[in-house]
Each structure stands twice: as structure tokens, then as C-alpha cells.
Amino acid sequence: MTGGLKIGELALRAGVTPKAIRFYERTGILPPPRRAANRYRVYGDEAVDRLRFVRRAAGLGLTLAEIRDIIAIRQGGRPPCAHVHELLRAKAAELDRKLADLLILRKRIRQSLAAWKRTRTTGAAVCPHIEGGPKRVSTAGTAGRGRPLKSKRGGAPLGAR
């Protein structure tokens, strides 16, 4: 009877690893299943559906946290459609940004490779690939280069010591 799947069988049907299933359980994406007498996890067929839903949503680029929220909303009784719609719109925008960044990056690499062809005869200082090229690389990175590098601790007094 397919009413009792062990974790490996569920994994096979849903196309994931047992590790991933335990991870999903730990992070609240899958509910803890019942256990057999030998402490093995025992799943019903609904777990397969839930896992496929998760895979599908993840395939759309949603994070596990977002998927968990969607499921929670659904459990709460009201359909998560509006929420999902908003999520997907944000994802699409984010994707566009990421695509633009990658295109820029590819262009930079191509330029670097092309520059190498030109300088390979002249012998640059150390490495024209990295040291040459256009002036600044705006490493869309972490710390905003303002004046204070990290002056966050304004209000609170220092640690009582």
C-alpha cells in the first residue's frame, strides 16, 4: 500500500534527496511526519504533492522562506495568489537586474581577454588581465562608501565594562 512511504521512497518519487527532505522538515517546509515503531519517518501521498509544490516554487526562483510563507498562508485558509503574484513580480524585476549585471560582467571579461591579445607581445607589468583595463570597477558590493566607514554605534553607550 502506498499509504506509507519511507523517506527514500518519497525522495525518489519527488525527485529530491532524503537529506533535502529532512532539511525541509527542519526548516518548517514539511510538517513532521508520523513515525513507525522503529522511528522511521512514514509519509502519506500528500507529502509527494507538497514536495512537488515546493520543487515547482523553487524552480520559479522562490526561496524556501518564501515558499514556507506561501504554504502558511494557504494553511491559514485564504489562497496565497495575490501574495504569490507580488512575489513573482518582484522576482522578475530582480532577475532583470541580475541579467543586466551578468551582461556587464561578461563584457568586462571579454574586454579583458581581448586586451590580453593586444598586450601579450609587449609584456605587461604583472597581469594585464586584472591590472589593466578601464579605471574603476564598481563592485556593487557591501559597504556604501560614505564618510563614516562604520559609525553605527552613535546612540548607545559603549559596553559597560
Place this chain on the structure above:
Amino acid sequence: MTGGLKIGELALRAGVTPKAIRFYERTGILPPPRRAANRYRVYGDEAVDRLRFVRRAAGLGLTLAEIRDIIAIRQGGRPPCAHVHELLRAKAAELDRKLADLLILRKRIRQSLAAWKRTRTTGAAVCPHIEGGPKRVSTAGTAGRGRPLKSKRGGAPLGAR
């Protein structure tokens, strides 16, 4: 006399955080600097150059491990150009793959959003965004009772990551 920079000053000049500098030191990208009597790290100007090199390479999409290797080769006496060239070519190829994946992903999301417009009047079961769409993943029939299901499921993990 910029012969002795403290970590914050170096960070400011190189456009990174002190945290990142300590991290680079810990992972072997920066050599451990000399210390002042009060155990403060003291850097020379060459550290600024090294850090800028690192940022530039990272801006080209190289990982810190790759950057560390490049630096090691350079320290070894011979210029890392050929190595870097190969690395960049691989990066460019990888980037092309990633771009293709992202384009597919964006298309899927767009389709999902478009499908929503069509079904919003008809009221789907729970969420047409995720549950609708093309079917796939044939469940490999019955789980064999007796043959080992130990197989490498190392396929594509989640969507395009």
C-alpha cells in the same frame, strides 16, 4: 608618511571593510601584517595595491580561492597570465550558461504571471501560479520493492542558481 596604516585606514583606502581584511588574512589572500606594540595590524602601501588587485579580480567574477591561486603563482616567480587567461575563459563560458538559465527562468515567471491574468476570472483551485503550468516529472512508476534505490540523484538542484 603612509608607511603605517591601521586596518581602518587601509580599509578606507581600498574600499573594503576591516572585517573583510581580517577575513582575507585568515583565508590566505593577504599576508599577516606586522603588528604594532599594541597588537594593532600595521600595513604598508603595498597592502593597498594588493587589496585593489583582489577587488578587481573579484569584480571580474573570480572567487577568492582563484584569486589566492593567482597571487600564489605570482609569488612563485612566474607571471600568472596564462592561468588567468584560462580562468577568465572558463568564467565567460560559465557566465553564458548562467545567462541562459536566467533567461529561461525569467520566461517561466513571465508565463506564470501571464497565465494568472487569464485565470483570475475563472478562480483556480489554489494557486495557478505554481500549481498550474506544464506537467513534468513522471514518477518512475512503482518503487521497486527489492532492488536498491541507491542511485546518484545528483541532477540539477533547484531552478537556476
Place this chain on the structure above:
DNA sequence: CTTGACCTTCCCCCAAGGGGCAAGGTTTAA
């Protein structure tokens, strides 16, 4: 009885640092 496949929990690992803490050093204004 003994493999061997499977299951359990537990802990550490990846990239590239960020956040926070306690303790202590330095600098500056009152």
C-alpha cells in the same frame, strides 16, 4: 548469521563575509 541497503541523529562544511560582544587601546574635548 551475516551482509548490505536502508534508516536515525549529530556534527561539520561550502562563499564571502556581516553582526555583535567583551575587553582593552587611543584620541580628543572639557
Place this chain on the structure above:
DNA sequence: TTAAACCTTGCCCCTTGGGGGAAGGTCAAG
């Protein structure tokens, strides 16, 4: 001189989505 303000030190945990593996329990077949 002293207190505030800031800087540095090391340390530990957090992030994503699990992978790898150890140590031990369980179940079927040979």
C-alpha cells in the same frame, strides 16, 4: 586629568540549500 568617543582585538554565530560522513539501529535476503 579624565571621561567620552572611537578604534582594534579576537571570538562566535548567522546567512542558502543542503552535502558528507560518523556512529548506531533495522530489516530483508542469502
